[in-house]
Amino acid sequence: MKLLKTLAPAAALIALPSLGLAQEAEAAAPGFDEIGPYIMTTLLFCMAGFLVFFMAAGFAMLEGGLVRSKNVTMQMTKNIALYSIAAIMYWLIGFNLMYPGDAWIMPGWVGPLFVPTTLDPVGVAAADAALDYASIGSDFFFQLVFVAATASIVSGALAERIKLWPFLVFVILLTGVMYPISGSWQWGGGWLSEMGFSDFAGSTVVHSVGGWAALAGAIVLGPRIGKYAKDGRVTPLPGSNLALATLGTFILWLGWFGFNGGSQLAMGTVGDVSDVSRIFANTNMAAAAGAVTTLILTQVLYKKPDLTMVLNGALAGLVSITAEPLAPSLFGALWIGAIGGVIVVFAVPMLDKFKIDDVVGAVPVHLFAGIWGTIAVVFYNGDANIVTQVVGIVAYGIFTFGASLIVWMILKAALGIRVSEEDEINGLDMAELGMEAYPEFSKG
Numbered sequence: 148m149k150l151l152k153t154l155a156p157a158a159a160l161i162a163l164p165s166l167g168l169a170q171e172a173e174a175a176a177p178g179f180d181e182i183g184p185y186i187m188t189t190l191l192f193c194m195a196g197f198l199v200f201f202m203a204a205g206f207a208m209l210e211g212g213l214v215r216s217k218n219v220t221m222q223m224t225k226n227i228a229l230y231s232i233a234a235i236m237y238w239l240i241g242f243n244l245m246y247p248g249d250a251w252i253m254p255g256w257v258g259p260l261f262v263p264t265t266l267d268p269v270g271v272a273a274a275d276a277a278l279d280y281a282s283i284g285s286d287f288f289f290q291l292v293f294v295a296a297t298a299s300i301v302s303g304a305l306a307e308r309i310k311l312w313p314f315l316v317f318v319i320l321l322t323g324v325m326y327p328i329s330g331s332w333q334w335g336g337g338w339l340s341e342m343g344f345s346d347f348a349g350s351t352v353v354h355s356v357g358g359w360a361a362l363a364g365a366i367v368l369g370p371r372i373g374k375y376a377k378d379g380r381v382t383p384l385p386g387s388n389l390a391l392a393t394l395g396t397f398i399l400w401l402g403w404f405g406f407n408g409g410s411q412l413a414m415g416t417v418g419d420v421s422d423v424s425r426i427f428a429n430t431n432m433a434a435a436a437g438a439v440t441t442l443i444l445t446q447v448l449y450k451k452p453d454l455t456m457v458l459n460g461a462l463a464g465l466v467s468i469t470a471e472p473l474a475p476s477l478f479g480a481l482w483i484g485a486i487g488g489v490i491v492v493f494a495v496p497m498l499d500k501f502k503i504d505d506v507v508g509a510v511p512v513h514l515f516a517g518i519w520g521t522i523a524v525v526f527y528n529g530d531a532n533i534v535t536q537v538v539g540i541v542a543y544g545i546f547t548f549g550a551s552l553i554v555w556m557i558l559k560a561a562l563g564i565r566v567s568e569e570d571e572i573n574g575l576d577m578a579e580l581g582m583e584a585y586p587e588f589s590k591g
Contacts, residue, residue, distance in 0.1 A: 177273045184415025185278045191423070192285035195409025198402045199292035203230045205398030206299035210306060211584070212392025213455065213507045217574025218307045219387060219584035225302045225311065229318045233295040236323030238264045241294060242287050245327035246335045255338035258331050289409055293353050294322045294330075296406075300357025303507035305364045307384075308371050308571050311579050313564040317364070317554055325550050326356055329543055344539035345531040348410035350470035350520035351540060356547045358514025361505065363551035367559055370504030372571055381499045387585075389454055396458040400434050403465045407472040426472045430465065433472075433484025437464020440488030448492070456492060459508045463487035466513055467520035474527035483523045487516040 207226040211219045240261060243250070247258030266284045267276065276282070298318050305314065332339040333352050346352050373382055386392060407430045413419040441460025445453040464484030468475075475483065494511035503510070521540055524531045558564050565571075570578035577583060 177278075182273055182278060184413065185273075185276060185281060187414040187419075188281040188412070189285040191409055191411070191414040192281050192289040195405035196285070196289040196292050198405025199289070199296065199409070200402075202292070202296055202399050202402030202406070203227075203299065205395045205400075205402055206296070206303065207395070208391050208398060209395030209458070210299075210303045210507055212388040212390070212395060213303070213386035214306045215384065215574070216387035216585050216588065217576055217583070219576065220580055220582055221311065221575040222302065222306055223584070224580060225314060226299060228311075228315055229298040229302060229322075230295045232315060232318050233298055233322040234291055236319055237291045237294050237327070238287070240323040241327040242290060244324070245290070245330045247331060255336075255341065256332070257328055258335065293349060293406070294326050297326050297353050297357040297360075298322055300354070300509050300513045301361045301364060304361035304505045304509040305368055306506040307575065308565055309364075309368055310562070310564055310566055311575075313558045313562045316558060316562070317360075317551075320554055321360060321551075325360075325547065329356060329546055332542070333539070339539050339542065342538065343530065343532070343535045345524050345528055345536065346470050346521060346539065347472060347524075348407045348469045350466055350517040351543050354466045354469065354513040355517035355521070355540070355543055358510050358512075358517060359544055359547035360551040361509045362503070362514060363548050364555050365503050365505055365510070367552065367555040368565055370502055371506075372568060374504050375499070375502045381496075386455070392455070392458060396461055399462060400431075400465065403430055403434070403469075407469055411473070422473055428477060429472045429475055429480035430468055432477050432480040433464040433468035433487070434461045435464070436481040436484035437461050437467070437488035437491075440464075440485040441492055444489065444492045455508070456495070459491045459495075459512050460488035462512045463491045463516040466516040467523065469517075470520040471524040471528055471531075479527055483520065483526075486519060486523075490515050490519055 203226060207223055210222040210226065214222055240263075242264045243262040244258045244260060250259045250262070251257065252259060264283070264287050266287070267282055271282075280286070298321055301317070301321070302314070330352050331337045333344055333346055334340070371384060374384060375381060404427050408423045408426045411419060411423050411426060414423060438457050438461035441456045441463075442452050445451070445456045464487045467483050467487030467490075468480050472480070491508065491511045494515045495505075495508055498505055498510060505511070518540055521536055522533065524536060525533050555564065566575060566578055574583075
């Protein structure tokens with residue numbers, strides 16, 4: 148009994164140092180108030196990135212449905228290839244070129260070239276993490292899926308007559324160099340950001356860049372055979388599967404919640420989470436308004452609703468609200484998206500008058516509606532002004548259209564960008580790839 152009485156105090160004395168160390172470690176470890184914003188914002192980037200990644204499937208399905216059956220495999224090949232190339236080029240060059248920090252080569256204009264992205268170390272400690280933001284991996288992935296969406300815009304516009312490999316060479320330059328340079332002007336803290344240009348999620352930075360690149364390519368490439376008659380008539384070339392195109396539009400609509408919602412860039416406070424939900428609601432309203440507007444307008448103008456216009460109307464509404472999806476009320480999102488739908492209905496036949504053949508309507512949706520959305524920012528964002536917004540629109544237009552036009556002309560002279568007349572008539576699936584999307588139907 149005496150031994151037990153002696154051992155108990157001794158054990159307590161032995162345990163005291165370890166208890167003290169545990170209490171010190173607990174006191175030194177950061178609490179959730181400190182690490183919570185980092186964890187939640189990293190989670191936001193991952194979840195939003197997954198949604199925007201799924202937009203790659205949306206673009207593929209939309210394009211696959213709007214091209215003729217003899218060109219479907221080509222569109223699928225282009226879409227999986229362009230995403231994969233974008234992932235590699237954005238790691239190799241694009242991410243640090245777009246977000247240079249203090250490493251500008253030309254301050255405010257061009258960041259460092261050929262600086263690959265490096266992730267946080269495995270099991271990074273809280274003391275070594277960027278607790279004021281998010282993990283590098285989540286940020287890199289979230290930004291990567293945006294550049295892939297830009298390349299997808301170009302793919303649809305130039306469908307049914309462009310060669311595969313010259314197109315992919317253009318994708319390398321677009322995703323690795325052109326998009327990151329122009330993106331750094333705004334989102335990388337460059338000269339447009341310092342001027343006060345405002346583009347919340349990319350009506351101009353992403354969508355108009357894709358639209359300008361697509362417009363330059365369509366001009367150099369020329370229209371599809373049979374699209375425009377000598378007397379000025381436009382010959383419709385219906386797509387192969389409107390059900391597939393509709394599925395693609397709904398997938399894009401879903402992905403846009405990540406596109407705009409993730410661009411809040413923070414989820415560590417009640418205000419941030421509430422703002423993300425507000426962005427979701429406004430994004431959805433703008434898409435719905437764009438779709439309903441085109442549904443009504445095509446009924447009035449053509450006596451029958453046009454499904455392809457309605458699909459593009461929804462997308463135009465989404466593009467229109469992307470520059471400022473947070474500040475407007477639901478009614479504000481409605482009328483901004485509705486005007487996007489109006490733009491599509493009148494812009495598509497306008498392009499035909501100039502004999503610019505855009506297979507999926509990418510230029511009206513992403514360029515024209517993107518310009519409108521960037522201007523509409525001034526109605527709800529008190530820090531934006533119309534002069535700065537127009538300066539940004541013009542700057543992106545001059546740079547992207549000019550650079551794209553030069554690249555397309557060089558590719559045309561060096562490699563040839565258009566398939567032969569025979570191959571175009573027979574279809575790019577067999578001519579370029581030797582396989583068809585629907586072989587059982589082509590055999591009779």
